[in-house]
Amino acid sequence: MTASNLIGGHVFVAGGLATGGLRYAADIGAEMIQVFVTNPRGWALSEGNPAEDAKLGESGVPVFVHANYLVNFGSPTPATLENSVAVIRHTLRRGARTGALGVVVHTGSAVSQPREDAMRQIREHLLPLLDEIPGDGPDLLLEPMAGQGQMLCATVQDLGPYLDALDFHPKVGVCLDTCHAFSAGHDLAAPDGVRLTLDALHEVAPGRLKLIHANDSKDTCGSKRDRHENIGAGHIGAQAFSDLMRHPVAAGVPICIETPGKADKHREDIELLKKLRGD
Numbered sequence: 001m002t003a004s005n006l007i008g009g010h011v012f013v014a015g016g017l018a019t020g021g022l023r024y025a026a027d028i029g030a031e032m033i034q035v036f037v038t039n040p041r042g043w044a045l046s047e048g049n050p051a052e053d054a055k056l057g058e059s060g061v062p063v064f065v066h067a068n069y070l071v072n073f074g075s076p077t078p079a080t081l082e083n084s085v086a087v088i089r090h091t092l093r094r095g096a097r098t099g100a101l102g103v104v105v106h107t108g109s110a111v112s113q114p115r116e117d118a119m120r121q122i123r124e125h126l127l128p129l130l131d132e133i134p135g136d137g138p139d140l141l142l143e144p145m146a147g148q149g150q151m152l153c154a155t156v157q158d159l160g161p162y163l164d165a166l167d168f169h170p171k172v173g174v175c176l177d178t179c180h181a182f183s184a185g186h187d188l189a190a191p192d193g194v195r196l197t198l199d200a201l202h203e204v205a206p207g208r209l210k211l212i213h214a215n216d217s218k219d220t221c222g223s224k225r226d227r228h229e230n231i232g233a234g235h236i237g238a239q240a241f242s243d244l245m246r247h248p249v250a251a252g253v254p255i256c257i258e259t260p261g262k263a264d265k266h267r268e269d270i271e272l273l274k275k276l277r278g279d
Contacts, residue, residue: 003251003252004252004277005212005245005250005251005252005253005254005255005277006031006032006062006254006255007030007031007032007214007254007255007257007270007273007274007277008025008030008031008032008033008034008062008254008255008256008257008270009025009028009030009033009034009256009257009258009259009266009269009270010033010034010035010066010256010257010258011024011025011028011030011033011034011035012024013035013036016049016052016055017035017037017048017049017052017053017055017056017098018052018053018055018056018059019052019055021033021035021056022056022059022061024263025061027263027267028263028266028267028270029267029270029271029274030061030270031061031062031254032061032062032063032064032254032256033061033062033063033064033256034063034064034065034066034104034211034256034258035056035063035064035065035066035098036065036066036068037053037065037091037094037095037098038068038087038090038091038094039068040066040068040069041068041069041070042068042070043068043070043083043086043087045086045087045090048094048097050097053094053097053098054097056098056099057097057098057099058099062101062254063095063098063099063100063101064100064101064102064103064104064138064141064211064254064256065091065094065095065098065100065102065103065104065138066103066104067087067088067091067103067104067105067106068087068091069106070083070084070087071083071084071087071088071105071106071108072084072106072108072109072111073085073108073118073121073122073125073126074108074109074110074111074113074118074119074121074122074150074152075108075109075111075118075121076110076111076112076113076117076118077111081121081125084125085125085129088103088105088126088129088140089129089132091103092129092132092133092137092138092140095137095138096134096136096137096138100138101138101139101210101211101254102138102139102140102141102173102175102210102211103138103139103140103141104141104143104175104211105140105141105142105143106143106145107142107143107144107145107151107152107153107158107162108122108151108152108153109145109149109150109151109152110150110152111149111150112150115150115152118150118152119152119161119162119165120165122152122162122165122166123165123166126140126166127165127166127167127169130166130169130171130172131169133171137171139171139172139173139210140171140172140173141172141173141174141175141210141211142159142162142163142172142173142174142175143174143175143176143177143180143213144156144158144159144174144176144177144180144181144184145180145184145226146179146180146183146184146223146224146225146226147180147183147184147185147224148224148225148226154180154184154185154224155181155184155185155186156176156181156186156197156200156201156204156205157200157204159174159201159204159205159208160204160205163204163205163208172208173208173209173210173211174201174205174208174209174210174211175210175211175212175213176201176209176211176212176213177212177213177215177258178212178213178214178215178216178217178236178240178241178244179213179215179216179217179226179227179228179229179234179236180213180226181197182217182221182235182236183217183219183221183222183223183224183225183226184222184224185221185222186200186221187221187222188221188236188240188243188244189221189235189236189237189239189240193240193243194240194243194244194247195243195247198244198247198249198250199249201249202249209249209250209253210253210254211253211254211256212244212250212253212254212255212256213256213257213258214231214241214244214255214256214257214258214259214269214273215228215229215231215257215258215259216228216229216230216231216232216233216234216235216236216237216259217229217234217235217236218234218235219235220235221235228258228259228260229259229260230259230260230261230265230268230269231257231259231269231272231273232272238272238276241273241276242276245273245276245277255273257269257270257273
């Protein structure tokens with residue numbers, strides 16, 4: 001019997017990071033949560049409310065923080081690179097204050113420069129940030145993307161060179177988004193799709209899977225389109241999520257929905273995942 005997966009979601013935090021976030025978590029039946037600690041679509045760094053950060057850390061609810069969507073360590077634009085470093089340093093610090101287990105960061109794009117140059121930037125700018133994380137601080141979790149444009153990491157195999165560029169640092173982990181993986185070409189809907197994907201992940205990044213973003217897909221496998229759908233309502237289908245929770249690589253790994261809709265839809269998605277878990 002594999003270890004059970006905690007199931008939760010990205011929560012709205014109106015009313016305070018802890019006050020609002022934990023209220024929303026209770027409403028949808030979340031056993032773990034993911035939050036933003038800064039504006040996800042802007043470079044401004046919010047110091048937040050230290051009392052709320054501390055309250056979240058003391059809540060006993062496992063917390064993950066998602067970094068700003070603009071972060072891109074592969075960007076050829078110096079200002080983007082500089083802002084990315086500042087945002088991740090800040091988010092790791094805020095994450096530590098909330099007792100977060102991990103900070104999720106998108107793996108980025110080379111945009112208009114050669115891939116080799118972008119990967120060199122990853123090493124030069126991300127490796128020092130990993131070294132700054134204290135032993136009890138959150139891991140930095142790399143989230144591969146759907147494969148659109150010049151993305152540096154989409155398939156689980158792409159994680160190999162990315163982790164290699166970071167010397168397989170002990171504070172770096174992986175966040176696997178099911179919609180991204182499916183859109184990048186991993187056919188999770190196929191009878192053996194989940195097993196093949198997680199076996200491949202274990203081969204390139206053994207022991208590194210720390211979080212799963214559970215999202216169905218509005219688009220077909222290999223579409224390279226990142227459009228999330230509610231669990232069981234998309235092209236991946238409910239069976240894949242059941243298979244996921246029964247694979248040893250995913251044993252005990254928290255599962256977080258980022259599906260469309262508000263509390264009622266999120267509650268339904270979490271209830272379905274719990275049913276698939278065997279509750």
